[in-house]
Amino acid sequence: MLDSDARDRVIVAIDCGREEALDLADRLSGHARWLKVGMTLFYAEGPAIVAEMRERGFKVFLDLKLHDIPHQVRGAAEAAVRTGADLLTIHGLGAGAMMAAAREGVEAAAEGGERAKVIAVTVLTSMDQAALSSIGVESPVAEEADRLAGLATQNGIDGVVCSPQEASRMRELLGEGALVVTPGVRPAGAALGDQSRVATPAQAIARGASHIVVGRPITSADDPVAAYEAIVAELVEQA
Numbered sequence: 001m002l003d004s005d006a007r008d009r010v011i012v013a014i015d016c017g018r019e020e021a022l023d024l025a026d027r028l029s030g031h032a033r034w035l036k037v038g039m040t041l042f043y044a045e046g047p048a049i050v051a052e053m054r055e056r057g058f059k060v061f062l063d064l065k066l067h068d069i070p071h072q073v074r075g076a077a078e079a080a081v082r083t084g085a086d087l088l089t090i091h092g093l094g095a096g097a098m099m100a101a102a103r104e105g106v107e108a109a110a111e112g113g114e115r116a117k118v119i120a121v122t123v124l125t126s127m128d129q130a131a132l133s134s135i136g137v138e139s140p141v142a143e144e145a146d147r148l149a150g151l152a153t154q155n156g157i158d159g160v161v162c163s164p165q166e167a168s169r170m171r172e173l174l175g176e177g178a179l180v181v182t183p184g185v186r187p188a189g190a191a192l193g194d195q196s197r198v199a200t201p202a203q204a205i206a207r208g209a210s211h212i213v214v215g216r217p218i219t220s221a222d223d224p225v226a227a228y229e230a231i232v233a234e235l236v237e238q239a
């Protein structure tokens, strides 16, 4: 893989407060192209944080995992991408009408221009079969991910968030153009933390991920830039 391609495919999740987030952004500037603003940062700092990251030259994945009635999600999706976000998440578990409403929301925000992409979260990478069972889902993780991915694409959604373990199946199911975004990525030797269904960066890409999301292995590293560059190097060499 080309170096430039690799940088387009690694999304750095910055789950912290404003000062640390801006410090990380400044350090990663000129290296990383994508940052993920999740609930921790967004709820603390509000929509302006997205513009601040955009002004620093980053593409922003706004990971709010919307999940509510269709009317509310339509409005939330529209407002969320008006911040300038390039990519937004909703929960697949919100069902078809909610997903279609999210698509309407991002189209409204685009006002005829290029719209942000919306992807649906399938099964969280922190969840194993026992966790799924505890919420009443007895089917295997892979089947549940398939079901939610099918529902998402039938309702105008651009792709999915899944673990690297489901990435190849998602790619097969959704086709070449779909976004398959995988968190649960751990470079060799990195702490698992609360993640359960994981793979290395190169494995995730080889299995069909269009993008990988990496948070703490970069943001908690002594040298976040070196940690980021090691992932890019792994992709360039192996993927």
Ligand code: 3DU
Binding pocket: 013, 014, 015, 036, 038, 063, 121, 123, 124, 125, 126, 161, 162, 163, 183, 184, 185, 193, 195, 213, 214, 215, 216, 217
């Ligand atoms: O475990 P890390 O620190 O690399 O962070 C993973 C990120 O990915 C984190 O921001 C979390 O919100 C996100 N994530 C998902 O979106 C969906 C998952 O199934 C698992 C993690």
